[in-house]
Every structure is written in structure tokens, then in C-alpha cells.
Amino acid sequence: MNWLSDNVNQLSLLGAAVILILTVYVAGKYIKQMKTDKATGELAEENWDGIGEYKNELPSGWAYTFLGTMVWALWYWTAGYPVDAYSQIGEYNEEVAAHSKMFESKWANADSQTLQEMGEGVYLVQCAPCHGIAGDGMGGKAADLTVWGSKDGVLDVIKNGSKGLGFPMGEMPAGLLSGEAAEKVAEYVAGGMKGDQPAEFATCAGCHGQDGKGMGGMAPDISEYGTPEFVKMVLDHGKKGFIGTMVSFKGRLSPVQEQAVGTYILSLSHGE
Numbered sequence: 001m002n003w004l005s006d007n008v009n010q011l012s013l014l015g016a017a018v019i020l021i022l023t024v025y026v027a028g029k030y031i032k033q034m035k036t037d038k039a040t041g042e043l044a045e046e047n048w049d050g051i052g053e054y055k056n057e058l059p060s061g062w063a064y065t066f067l068g069t070m071v072w073a074l075w076y077w078t079a080g081y082p083v084d085a086y087s088q089i090g091e092y093n094e095e096v097a098a099h100s101k102m103f104e105s106k107w108a109n110a111d112s113q114t115l116q117e118m119g120e121g122v123y124l125v126q127c128a129p130c131h132g133i134a135g136d137g138m139g140g141k142a143a144d145l146t147v148w149g150s151k152d153g154v155l156d157v158i159k160n161g162s163k164g165l166g167f168p169m170g171e172m173p174a175g176l177l178s179g180e181a182a183e184k185v186a187e188y189v190a191g192g193m194k195g196d197q198p199a200e201f202a203t204c205a206g207c208h209g210q211d212g213k214g215m216g217g218m219a220p221d222i223s224e225y226g227t228p229e230f231v232k233m234v235l236d237h238g239k240k241g242f243i244g245t246m247v248s249f250k251g252r253l254s255p256v257q258e259q260a261v262g263t264y265i266l267s268l269s270h271g272e
């Protein structure tokens, strides 16, 4: 490494050399003086157990050096090495941002096969520690993703309720419907709310809206249930649920990665 090629290093070395020379010179001068000089001068009033102190002016060399360090500091912060100038962390962040941009544009139109494969990689690193390698939630430690997002997932929510995504509406109560009615509604919601709406959906419309879209953010948009968009919503929100807490992944995964992991986990419950 050629450390003399960096002007900050050069100046620091120059500064160090100047300080060293001054120190040697001043120390030498006083040592010489101590050998020959007789103490004379006016004593200050303070007196510690008989030991007095001469009234000394501030040595001008010291005062100039002090002023010099102030000028140096000003120069250093504003012109020499300003706070927003080059740094290794800055360079690293720029490189990561450039790479992420490339990654995002490269995979902007990835097909679902590609997304699923990429999603499996993201899943195994980010999600498997809690949800298990097979996605089954490791015996109730986290949501069972082989069910979640499908009709059985909706049935589970209707039976047990849901909480922790942090919507203004709060918690969805358990046991709103059962039996035949629950089946019909679950079928309808898991199917993307297409076709004739079952009359029993009225129970849900009070919170999710007639169109299931969640009444402008009051409750989740369940017309998207079982799509990567819904997974993305969950990942952005995080969940303080009944069985545990999942942190928010907002900003930790890129949009393409969220799309990919969503595609992958939904393939678990949709048997693809």
C-alpha cells in the first residue's frame, strides 16, 4: 500500500513531524535552561506547604501552537477532509446500492419458476430458522406455511382469529363462523374473491369491506390473500401474534426478494 499517495496521510505525517521537532526543540531548550538557570522572578500568592509557584506568562510558542491547532481543525473539517467526503463505508454503501439496483433490474420481469427458485434461497436463509426447512412451523413455533395462504389457512383464521399485524382495526376475533358457512367463505376468500359472493361474507364485510379490500387500510386487504402481495404486506408489517413474534422485514429484503419469497412460500400451500 502506497500510503504517501493519500493527501490526508501526507498531511497527518507532516503534522506529526512538526510536533516531534517542536517537542525535541522545546524540551532541549528547557533541559539546558534547568542546568544553568537560577530560579528568579515573582512568586504567586498561592503556597502549598511551603512550595511556591512563579508567576509565568503563557509561553508564546505554546499559545501559537494552540491557535495553530484551531486553524488546522477548521481547515480539516471544511476543506481538508470534510465530513461528507470519501469514506470506506460510503464507498461500500455505494457499491451495495449499485449492485442492488443491477439485481433489481436484472430480475424485474423474472418468471414464476425463477422467482420460486430464488425465493427458496431467501427462505432457507431468512425464514427457515423459525418456520422450519419444510415450512411447517416446527411444531407450532411459527406459522405453518404449508397451510397459510390457502383455503385451510382462511379456515384456521376464521376458527382461531388473528392478531399482531398492527392494523387500526386491531384483532380479528375467533369463531366468527363455523361449519358449512365457514367452508363457503374460506373457499371464496382463498379463490381471490371471484364469482358470486356467499351471503355469509356479510360477517366479514363489517371489517374487511364488501370488496374485501380492508376499508382503506383499517384491516388487511383479503382480496389479495394467498398472493405474493399479501406476503409482502405481512413481511413489511411483521407480526406480534398468538404463537410468537415475527420481526418486520421492511428494508431487509429487496422488492424482488420479497416477491420471490412470497412466490416460494405460497407454492408450499398450493402444492406446486
Ligand code: HEC
Pocket: 154, 157, 158, 162, 163, 164, 165, 166, 167, 169, 170, 171, 172, 173, 176, 177, 185, 186, 189, 201, 203, 204, 205, 206, 207, 208, 218, 219, 220, 222, 225
Ligand atoms: C372485527 C373485525 C373483523 C371481522 C368481522 C373479520 N376480520 Fe378478518 N381481520 C381483521 C383484522 C383486524 C385482521 C388483521 C389481524 C392481524 O393483525 O393478524 C384480519 C385478518 C384477516 C385475514 C388475514 C389473516 C392472516 O393470516 O394474516 C383473513 C384471511 C381474514 N381476516 C378473513 C376474514 C374472514 C373470512 C372474515 C369473516 C368470517 C373476517 N376476516 C372477519 C378484522 C376482522
Ligand code: HEC
Pocket: 123, 126, 127, 128, 129, 130, 131, 141, 142, 143, 148, 162, 164, 165, 231, 234, 235, 239, 240, 241, 242, 243, 244, 245, 246, 247, 249, 261, 262, 265
Ligand atoms: C424470528 C422468527 C421468524 C422469522 C425469521 C420469520 N418468521 Fe414468519 N412468523 C413467525 C411467527 C412466530 C409467526 C406467527 C405469528 C402468530 O400468528 O403468532 C409468523 C408468521 C408468518 C406468516 C403468517 C402471517 C399471518 O398474517 O398470519 C407468514 C406468511 C410468514 N411468517 C412468513 C415469513 C417469511 C416469508 C419469512 C422470511 C422472510 C419469515 N416469516 C421469517 C416467526 C418468524
